Amino acid sequence: QKEVEQDPGPLSVPEGAIVSLNCTYSNSAFQYFMWYRQYSRKGPELLMYTYSSGNKEDGRFTAQVDKSSKYISLFIRDSQPSDSATYLCAMRNTGFQKLVFGTGTRLLVSP
Amino acid sequence: DSGVTQTPKHLITATGQRVTLRCSPRSGDLSVYWYQQSLDQGLQFLIQYYNGEERAKGNILERFSAQQFPDLHSELNLSSLELGDSALYFCASSVGEGLEQFFGPGTRLTVL
Numbered sequence: 084q085k086e087v088e089q090d091p092g093p094l095s096v097p098e099g100a101i102v103s104l105n106c107t108y109s110n111s112a113f114q115y116f117m118w119y120r121q122y123s124r125k126g127p128e129l130l131m132y133t134y135s136s137g138n139k140e141d142g143r144f145t146a147q148v149d150k151s152s153k154y155i156s157l158f159i160r161d162s163q164p165s166d167s168a169t170y171l172c173a174m175r176n177t178g179f180q181k182l183v184f185g186t187g188t189r190l191l192v193s194p
Numbered sequence: 195d196s197g198v199t200q201t202p203k204h205l206i207t208a209t210g211q212r213v214t215l216r217c218s219p220r221s222g223d224l225s226v227y228w229y230q231q232s233l234d235q236g237l238q239f240l241i242q243y244y245n246g247e248e249r250a251k252g253n254i255l256e257r258f259s260a261q262q263f264p265d266l267h268s269e270l271n272l273s274s275l276e277l278g279d280s281a282l283y284f285c286a287s288s289v290g291e292g293l294e295q296f297f298g299p300g301t302r303l304t305v306l
Contacts, residue, residue, distance in 0.1 A: 115293055126196065126284050126297030127237070171237060175293075181250050182227075182295070186236035 086110050089172055089185030098194050102159040106172035106185045109153065113174040113183075116148050118157045121169045121187065130157070130170075162192045197221065198298035200285050206304045212273040215301045219266055219287030225249070226268040227288070227295060228260055232281040243268055244291055275305045 089106045096102055104118075115134055119127035133139045136150045145158040155174075159166055169187040197220035207213055219226050228240040239252035243262035254260075257275075262268045272279060282302050286295040 117293070119297075124299075126198070126286075126299050128196070128297065129294055132293050173237075181239045181242075181252055183239070184237040 084109060085186075086183050087172060087174060087185040090188055091186055093189040093191050095191045095193065096162055098162060098164060098192055100162050100192070102162050102166070102190060102192075104157040104159075104170050104172075104188050104190070106155050106174075107153055108155070108174060108183075110174075110176070110183075111150075111153065112176040114177045115175050116146070116155050117173040117182070118144075118146055119171040119173060119184075121171060123168075127171055159190075162190075164192050164194050166190060167192050196296040196298060198285060198287050198296050200283075200298040200301050202301060203299070204302045204304070206306065207275060208306055209275055209277060211275050211305075212271065213275065213303065215270040215272070215283050215285075215303075217268045217270070217285030217287075217298060219268070219285075220296055223287035223289055223296070224266065225288045225291050225295075226262055226266070227286040228254075228268070228270050229284040229286065229297075230281050231284060231300070237284070240270070242291075249291065272303070277305050279303065280305045 117132040118130045121127040143160045147156040171187045172185040173182045199218045224245045231237045240254040242250040260270045282300045284300045286297045
């Protein structure tokens, strides 16, 4: 079993939809949770990170962490065709720099 | 543009060969990380250097080695290449050993 599980998709939605992307994990020591966006043939780009449980909002993006369920989510409101990309979750524990990534969910937003 | 540069963009080589991938971190960043991304394994952490010293090791094969030079650029050396080493190799950098890692555009390695 992988430490971080993520549905590969693709997830296809119409423009303007609310998108929910999710990851589950098995290592209870993870404290920092990140979401990266990766466009085709590009490097991953950090969108947001959160520490421990709770919510964090940045514009159209909201990250949620539920440590009791070992489940994290990224919500995208008013999705745009430019949001079409692969979304990777990543996490790590305190004091150790290794990031553990999910395999990514491919999102397609159609006009 | 993240400010992290990687060369070359593409590399095609044969099994058994040795290649060197190069990374220049963002100005001021002391940490460099190397990752391998393949279709079936996703993004896998290989190794981290901080100001010239190795700080953390992930799933890096013994055939692979890396170093960070005094000017902070880093090289990843891959030897005795196998077909399964074909992948995208990313370098990332960060200020200190912080959470925000900035990724380069990657080097696509194809082993024939």
